[in-house]
Amino acid sequence: MAIGWGDTGDDAANRFGTTPFYTSLGRAFVTMCAVIPVLFLVEVLDIGTHGQLDVAGGIIPHQVEGLDGVLFSPFLHxxxxxxxxxxxxxxxxxxxxxxxxxxxFIWSTFLIMLISGLGVWFIGDPNSVVVGASGVIFGYLGLLVTRGLVERSWWNLGVAAFIGLLYWYQLYNVLPTDQPISWQGHLLGLLGGAVAAVVFRRRRPRAPEPLLGGPNLYGD
Structure with a gap:
């Protein structure tokens, strides 16, 4: 049977304290750790080209040739x-x-990149080239917070609060600033994560409705 967004066939992996839960968390951690060397390799290649990868793959607001950066810019720094x-x-x-x-996760990441990247392209500084994974990072934070609310998951809310405490000093970066950072990408990434949490939420199974006009249980 195919499992959709709302299917609870893998419910144990999403229940805090179970063995499948910790197994899923461990696999996710290893996977994300494997992504980082790829980003470092991309940065080595970028340095080798004297920053040409940033220009070729970054988002250049308002310019058609900068649209491909919606997909490539999160991998560049x-x-x-x-x-x-x-x-x-x-x-x-x-x-x-x-x-x-x-x-x-894959679909949520794609939606976050799309909302954040296109938003930067539309409202960003046309004299800038925007690169970096921070829009996706803020997107995941928005995803966790909103997922905790829409799925009524204290676990996701707790994780988001914990990460927020660790990086509270970065949260102001979603506001307009004169610093050379893309606050637009951060803010729209946060919004994109919230949208992804709603669109790809795991729905709870409905309780069976009582039967009306059922058979006489007492007999004649």
Missing amino acids: AGWDHLYGNAVPLILVGTFALAGGAKR
Whole structure:
């Protein structure tokens, strides 16, 4: 039987404290750790081309040739400091987002990238080239918070609160600033994560409705 977004066939993996839950969390952590070396390899290649990858694959607002950056920009970073700053948060929020299910994680990531990237392209500074995974990171944070609300999951809310406490000093980056950061990507990534949590939510099974006009249980 095919399992949809709302199917609870894998319910044990989403229930805190169970063995499948910890197994799912461990696999998600290993997977996200494997993503980071790929980002470092991309940065090595970018340095080798003297930053040409950033220009070729970054989002250039209002310019058609910058639209491909919607897909490629999360894999690019403006130097090692930028990449270091995104690596650990990406592992943390990505692990908890992925532990909720690989299929909806992939679709949620794509939707976050689309909303964040297109938003930056429409309202970003036309004189900038936007790169970095921070829009996706904020998207996963929005995903966890909203998922906790719509699925009534204290676990997801607790994780989001914990990560928020760790990185509270970064949350102001969703507001307009004169700093050379894409606050638009952060804000729209957060929004994209909230939308993804609603669209790809796991629905609870409905309780069976009582039968009306059923057979006489007492006999004649």
